[in-house]
Amino acid sequence: xxxxxxxxxxxxxxxxxxxxxxxxxxxxxxxxxxxxxxxxxxxxxxxxxxxxxxxxxxxxxxxxxxxxxxxxxxxxxxxxxxxxxxxxxxxxxxxxxxxxxxxxxxxxxxxxxxxxxxxxxxxxxxxxxxxxxxxxxxxxxxxxxxxxxxxxxxxxxxxxxxxxxxxxxxxxxxxxxxxxxxxxxxxxxxxxxxxxxxxxxxxxxxxxxxxxxxxxxxxxxxxxxxxxxxxxxxxxxxxxxxxxxxx
Amino acid sequence: xxxxxxxxxxxxxxxxxxxxxxxxxxxxxxxxxxxxxxxxxxxxxxxxxxxxxxxxxxxxxxxxxxxxxxxxxxxxxxxxxxxxxxxxxxxxxxxxxxxxxxxxxxxxxxxxxxxxxxxxxxxxxxxxxxxxxxxxxxxxxxxxxxxxxxxxxxxxxxxxxxxxxxxxxxxxxxxxxxxxxxxxxxxxxxxxxxxxxxxxxxxxxxxxxxxxxxxxxxxxxxxxxxxxxxxxxxxxxxxxxxxxxxxxxxxxxxxxxxxxxxxxxxxxxxxxxxxxxxxxxxxxxxxxxxxxxxxxxxxxxxxxxxxxxxxxxxxxxxxxxxxxxxxxxxxxxxxxxxxxxxxxxxxxxxxxxxxxxxxxxxx
Ligand SMILES: Nc1ncnc2c1ncn2[C@@H]1O[C@H](COP(=O)(O)OP(=O)(O)OP(=O)(O)O)[C@@H](O)[C@H]1O
Ligand SMILES: [Mg+2]
Numbered sequence: 255x256x257x258x259x260x261x262x263x264x265x266x267x268x269x270x271x272x273x274x275x276x277x278x279x280x281x282x283x284x285x286x287x288x289x290x291x292x293x294x295x296x297x298x299x300x301x302x303x304x305x306x307x308x309x310x311x312x313x314x315x316x317x318x319x320x321x322x323x324x325x326x327x328x329x330x331x332x333x334x335x336x337x338x339x340x341x342x343x344x345x346x347x348x349x350x351x352x353x354x355x356x357x358x359x360x361x362x363x364x365x366x367x368x369x370x371x372x373x374x375x376x377x378x379x380x381x382x383x384x385x386x387x388x389x390x391x392x393x394x395x396x397x398x399x400x401x402x403x404x405x406x407x408x409x410x411x412x413x414x415x416x417x418x419x420x421x422x423x424x425x426x427x428x429x430x431x432x433x434x435x436x437x438x439x440x441x442x443x444x445x446x447x448x449x450x451x452x453x454x455x456x457x458x459x460x461x462x463x464x465x466x467x468x469x470x471x472x473x474x475x476x477x478x479x480x481x482x483x484x485x486x487x488x489x490x491x492x493x494x495x496x497x498x499x500x501x
Numbered sequence: 502x503x504x505x506x507x508x509x510x511x512x513x514x515x516x517x518x519x520x521x522x523x524x525x526x527x528x529x530x531x532x533x534x535x536x537x538x539x540x541x542x543x544x545x546x547x548x549x550x551x552x553x554x555x556x557x558x559x560x561x562x563x564x565x566x567x568x569x570x571x572x573x574x575x576x577x578x579x580x581x582x583x584x585x586x587x588x589x590x591x592x593x594x595x596x597x598x599x600x601x602x603x604x605x606x607x608x609x610x611x612x613x614x615x616x617x618x619x620x621x622x623x624x625x626x627x628x629x630x631x632x633x634x635x636x637x638x639x640x641x642x643x644x645x646x647x648x649x650x651x652x653x654x655x656x657x658x659x660x661x662x663x664x665x666x667x668x669x670x671x672x673x674x675x676x677x678x679x680x681x682x683x684x685x686x687x688x689x690x691x692x693x694x695x696x697x698x699x700x701x702x703x704x705x706x707x708x709x710x711x712x713x714x715x716x717x718x719x720x721x722x723x724x725x726x727x728x729x730x731x732x733x734x735x736x737x738x739x740x741x742x743x744x745x746x747x748x749x750x751x752x753x754x755x756x757x758x759x760x761x762x763x764x765x766x767x768x769x770x771x772x773x774x775x776x777x778x779x780x781x782x783x784x785x786x787x788x789x790x791x792x793x794x795x796x797x798x799x800x801x802x803x804x805x806x807x808x809x810x811x812x813x814x815x816x817x818x819x820x821x822x823x824x825x826x827x828x829x830x831x832x833x834x835x836x837x838x839x840x841x842x843x844x845x846x847x848x849x850x851x852x853x854x855x856x857x858x859x860x861x862x863x864x
Contacts, residue, residue: 303816303819304816305812305816325819326816326819326820329820330822338817342814342817344835345835346839351831352818355831359827412821416822
């Protein structure tokens, strides 16, 4: 379970999160929508431990642990995963080497045996197949020269291999064609279980047709200003965010 | 003895040899060979304190004894070497022969060493020469290596300079490649208190080719200078240089690269790239690229960058559970990838990988 209590954060002297309150129980998928610049990516970065943000108040507890005190790699080991809005290119780092190093680091931290090259390849090929990705994606450098859609799929591939307990997907649907959107949604749905939860950040109701959320929240100007069931996304699609900031 | 060059010489502007000038070197103590010398399953030739050690070396049909030296250049260090050289490797590969891989080990633990190595490949001959240079304590290693490649010959020359951190290493490597010949080299600069690897490569026949790559990995107060002069003297030749420097603590790196293109050397294809990664605010890199072009139909480019590790990339790796130290090591290794491209021999490649890994974990 993820509990975010009154979380405030700033970059430099710019206040971006202004008291976010949010609870995501195990087994649930919550969507976060909201206007550009509202602080959605900032929230996902603060939860993942990116440097440059100053948490000025509140807390974030995952499975009883105060995650804000942990290094990013420790958060990943604890089961958190962020699918980046803008996946980072790593020239000179092969995708297979990257995936295996990450998987084994997480396995080691969780007290599981590391995978050798053969066992890893078998697992990776199966995951690629599920996501309709070509095997040669493993040979390429991480995200280098990938199309926008390929980068997003590569994020989902990492998620499928790392099998997080809590996934934060930051606009993973942006830039995907309709087939890719379904594949990515299937990737998320495949992880659904009583011990998996997800925060899905999106601008489009369309994604939520495939990943049906338990709750929908609206983040505006650094706060959750409204929460509701899946129907809230439809309402937002029809009316936009006008008037919500004041709520 | 010819005087050591001073910084008033343009070629020595960034490397100050006064610390070396102030030293006097006693005769090297008797040196038992260390037992951790690399073994990649190929014939090896061993030099200890500048002297050939026959007992520790393989018998090689193409290796010959040392012959006296006459130095025709005005390079101060080559002149000093000529005045003192007493030993060196002479390898002569006959035309058409593939001589495989040879490991040349230089080990030192004292004294001033001035070995003079000569390597010549006949027409169409091939050789991979892997040099591993190590030592302990204080000494001065001033090797000169002269390489002659006849038409169509190919030498892959890999150097792992891992001298004692108290030593001075000043190497001069000169290669001349005839038509269709290739001189493919990679140097890893990791050891010595002060080092310079100075390459002079002449492409004397049409379609000759050279790769002059290097990776400098320096820490503490180490000083590493990689200097190259590539001269295109014939048409249709190509030269490729990728020099990567990773500098931590108060280390200082230098890259000076000059490409000279003679009037006759039309269709020259020259490329030079120097990139440095500064891991600490006290580290420093000096880069001096120079192009001297006298032909009108050439393609020559050069570039230089100096920067730090990309923290966005570090975070991306860490967010996947990879510990910070491993993340940084992966990105440094990635940064070096292009420089290692000429190292196609698997055993040599593994040796460099291991050395890079040790460098990082030892920091
Ligand atoms: N490094 C930074 N320096 C200064 N301001 C920043 C920085 N990063 C983000 N911001 C600002 O913080 C605010 C929130 O940005 P954030 O990326 O979290 O928005 P978002 O809700 O994800 O928007 P979008 O829907 O466009 O992705 C914006 O006004 C943005 O300009
Ligand atoms: Mg965003």
